[in-house]
Amino acid sequence: MERGPGPDGARRALGCLLEAVLASRGEANAVFDILAVLQSEDSEEIREAVRACGRLFAALLERGELFVGRLPSEDSVLAGSQGATRKYKVWMRHRYHSCCNRLRELLAHSSFEVKELALSTLMRFVQLEGVHPLEKPKWDGCYLFPHQLFKAVVEGLLSLEDDCSLLLSQFREYLEHDDIRYHTMQAATDIVVRVANRYLEVPFTFWNNAFTLLSAVSLPRQECNTSSFYVKHAKLSQTWKVVHLKEHRKAFQLMWLGFLKHELPLGLYKKVLVIMHDSILPHLAQPSLMIDFLTRAYDMGGAISLLALNGLFILIHQHNLEYPDFYRKLYGLLDPSIFHVKYRARFFHLADLFLSSSHLPAYLVAAFAKRLSRLALTAPPEALLMVLPFICNLLRRHPACRVLVHHPLGHELDSDPYDPEEGNPAESRALESSLWELQALQQHYHPEVSQAASVINQALSVSEISIAPLLELTAFEIFERNLKKKCQESVPLQFIPAQGLLGLQDDLCAQHFTLS
Numbered sequence: 001m002e003r004g005p006g007p008d009g010a011r012r013a014l015g016c017l018l019e020a021v022l023a024s025r026g027e028a029n030a031v032f033d034i035l036a037v038l039q040s041e042d043s044e045e046i047r048e049a050v051r052a053c054g055r056l057f058a059a060l061l062e063r064g065e066l067f068v069g070r071l072p073s074e075d076s077v078l079a080g081s082q083g084a085t086r087k088y089k090v091w092m093r094h095r096y097h098s099c100c101n102r103l104r105e106l107l108a109h110s111s112f113e114v115k116e117l118a119l120s121t122l123m124r125f126v127q128l129e130g131v132h133p134l135e136k137p138k139w140d141g142c143y144l145f146p147h148q149l150f151k152a153v154v155e156g157l158l159s160l161e162d163d164c165s166l167l168l169s170q171f172r173e174y175l176e177h178d179d180i181r182y183h184t185m186q187a188a189t190d191i192v193v194r195v196a197n198r199y200l201e202v203p204f205t206f207w208n209n210a211f212t213l214l215s216a217v218s219l220p221r222q223e224c225n226t227s228s229f230y231v232k233h234a235k236l237s238q239t240w241k242v243v244h245l246k247e248h249r250k251a252f253q254l255m256w257l258g259f260l261k262h263e264l265p266l267g268l269y270k271k272v273l274v275i276m277h278d279s280i281l282p283h284l285a286q287p288s289l290m291i292d293f294l295t296r297a298y299d300m301g302g303a304i305s306l307l308a309l310n311g312l313f314i315l316i317h318q319h320n321l322e323y324p325d326f327y328r329k330l331y332g333l334l335d336p337s338i339f340h341v342k343y344r345a346r347f348f349h350l351a352d353l354f355l356s357s358s359h360l361p362a363y364l365v366a367a368f369a370k371r372l373s374r375l376a377l378t379a380p381p382e383a384l385l386m387v388l389p390f391i392c393n394l395l396r397r398h399p400a401c402r403v404l405v406h407h408p409l410g411h412e413l414d415s416d417p418y419d420p421e422e423g424n425p426a427e428s429r430a431l432e433s434s435l436w437e438l439q440a441l442q443q444h445y446h447p448e449v450s451q452a453a454s455v456i457n458q459a460l461s462v463s464e465i466s467i468a469p470l471l472e473l474t475a476f477e478i479f480e481r482n483l484k485k486k487c488q489e490s491v492p493l494q495f496i497p498a499q500g501l502l503g504l505q506d507d508l509c510a511q512h513f514t515l516s
Contacts, residue, residue, distance in 0.1 A: 010037065010045045014052040022059055025088055031056070031095045038102045043111040050106070050114070053099050054121040060092060061128040067093040069136050093134070100125065100149060107156035107167065115167050122153050123174060123230075130231025143240040145183060145231060154187040157213060160195070160206045168212045175216055177230035182242045185251040188213055189258050196262050204265050211268055214259055215275060219248055219283040249285040256280055260293045266304065269297055273307035281314050288319050298329060305333055306347045313350055327364055330354060331425045334371045339383035345471035348390060352467060355394060362400035367425030369394045369401060370418050373437040381446045382478055386470035388438070388452040393464045404435045405456055448478070 017034050020027040034056065037049035060066055067089040077090040106118035129146035137144055157164050157171060174180045192210055196202055223245045227236060241247040260272065272280075276294075281287045290311065297308040309330075315321040330351065338347065355368060369391050376387055395402050418433035441453035 010048045014048055018052050018056055021056060028088065028092065031092070035095065035099060035102065038099070038106070043109075043114055046106065046109070046111075046114050047117055050103065050117050050121055053103070054124060057096050057099060058124060058128055060096070061125070061132045064132065065089060065092060066096055066134060068134055071097070100152065104152050104156040107153075107164070108159055108162050112166060116170055119153070119157075119167060119170060122149070126150050126153065127231055130233075141237055141239075143237070143242065145179065145242075147183065147187075150180075150183055151187040151190070154184060154213075155191050158188070158191050158195075158206060158209050160203050163205060164209050165212050168209065168216065171213070172216045174230060175218070176228065178227050178248070179242050180230045181217060181219075182248055182251060184213070185217060185248070185255045189251070189255045192259055192262075202262070207264055207268055210259060211271060214255060215271075215279065217252065217255070218279065219252055220245065221282070246285065249283060253284045253286065253289065256284070257289060260290075266300075269300070269304050270307060273297060273304065273311065276307075277310040277314055281311060288315060288321060291315060291321060291323075295323070301333075302337075303341050303343055305329075306338075306341065306343045309347065309350045309354075313353065327354070327360075328424060331367060331371065332423055334368070334375060336375055336378055338375065339379045339387075344383070348386065348467065349471055352390065352393070356397065358397060360398070362398060363431050364425050365394055365398045366401045366404060366430040367428045369404060369435065370428070370430040370433055371420070371425075373435045374418070374420055376441060377437055380475060381444075381449050382473045382475045384441065384444070384446075384449045385452055385473055385478070386467055388441070388449070388455070389465040389467050389470065391435070391438070392455055392460060393467070396460050396462070396464055401431075402460075403431065404433065446478075 014034060014037065017030045021030050021034075034049060034052050037045055038053065040046050040049065057066075065088070067086070071093055072090060074091060074094045077087055100122065103118045103122050106114055107122075109115050109118070126146050126149055129149060130144065133144045134146070135144065157168055175184060188210065195206060227243055229236070236243055238244075264272070276290075281290060284290065294308050294311045294315065298305050298312060300308075312321075312323060312326070316323055316326070333347070338344065341347070351368075355365060372387055372391055376384055376391075379387060395405065416433050416436070417429045419428050422428045435456065438453050438456045442450055442457075444450045444453065
């Protein structure tokens with residue numbers, strides 16, 4: 001095909017070819033020239049060719065000029081004695097198939113504009129094939145959807161080599177339609193199984209693309225009378241699974257269970273667990289089936305264990321799940337790193353809920369209070385301002401544990417009987433000990449920490465102190481708060497001007513902080 005210089009020339013040439021093909025079947029071979037431009041190295045030319053192909057095959061679908069039914073091989077039809085119309089439709093259907101394959105390849109193009117246009121064109125074909133199906137219905141009223149084409153689109157989005165997160169963000173708008181959402185879940189489930197079975201070590205890029213797609217699927221909380229379908233139908237039948245929310249929940253459950261049964265990268269475990277309680281568990285047909293994944297994550301330790309608490313909390317309290325040794329494992333998560341992890345606020349919020357029951361034995365609550373008190377000796381100030389009220393709240397809820405503050409034999413103890421190395425809270429001997437650590441923290445260098453620790457010297461109030469405002473407290477916020485405080489006037493005690501840090505002359509400290 002001869003084209004003028006630049007994209008304008010390509011647009012004009014493609015427009016002429018398009019008009020010729022649509023005007024006369026005798027010009028059908030011009031389709032090859034249009035498809036050839038899809039192989040161009042110029043992004044602008046490719047985009048013009050994609051638009052031309054979109055208009056061409058959309059018109060052919062609407063006019064019914066593509067073969068309907070199981071597509072026979074091109075050679076057998078052309079060599080046979082069938083009529084010219086049938087040969088034309090079969091031949092053009094093969095060209096349509098070639099076009100869709102190339103558009104799917106373009107989903108991995110280096111230019112995002114090309115990717116986006118290829119995706120929108122393919123989805124336009126999905127919509128048109130639904131209205132003008134290329135397969136014969138099995139019975140009247142049969143639900144038809146272009147499964148093969150749509151699955152190819154989803155497979156292109158779940159690339160093994162390219163990060164498709166940006167393109168998947170564009171795909172989210174289609175997931176607002178009930179039929180697209182339902183078939184996306186089915187297609188994603190099949191693709192994950194096939195890829196996992198094909199490769200001994202699945203690339204991280206695929207897992208990341210799969211998670212991005214799966215996490216974009218959001219189900220309605222309750223059945224809705226009105227349905228939003230991307231593929232339009234004259235009438236919706238209640239016999240179709242796609243119109244029922246319970247069928248969407250089943251597909252949603254199969255999709256996530258199929259994804260989470262595989263060994264995922266640690267980074268994805270964290271991403272899944274962050275959305276587990278809010279975006280996954282409420283939509284499952286049987287939330288209890290997620291227990292295997294959550295317990296496996298809980299046993300990993302570190303931040304992953306902390307994140308698994310949210311999901312376990314929902315299963316235990318809302319679905320009556322019995323989880324043996326839960327509090328023992330929760331106790332084991334208490335180590336010095338708990339005050340420094342990214343998810344500290346979430347952990348202490350959930351720990352506060354877990355330890356709120358008045359039916360917990362005194363030895364268990366005492367073990368948590370003692371363990372936290374011991375860890376507080378090395379905690380930063382912003383964590384101490386949260387954990388000290390946390391400990392006091394435990395004593396308020398469980399009066400039997402107040403013996404830790406006023407131990408009758410405290411003055412007779414030569415050493416602390418509490419065993420910090422014991423993993424079982426029942427055998428830690430916490431009730432035999434005392435919270436001497438809080439008394440030590442009353443001498444803390446930070447006045448707010450010292451004041452918070454001194455509360456233990458007074459009779460504890462009946463009402464608890466809300467720790468919610470303290471969960472997200474940072475060192476920067478404490479510093480900013482202290483800067484805004486007005487200092488009281490005091491008598492100066494330093495009369496000799498400082499000559500520099502450690503007596504060094506002309507250093508940075510001497511230049512900026514010398515007293516006058």
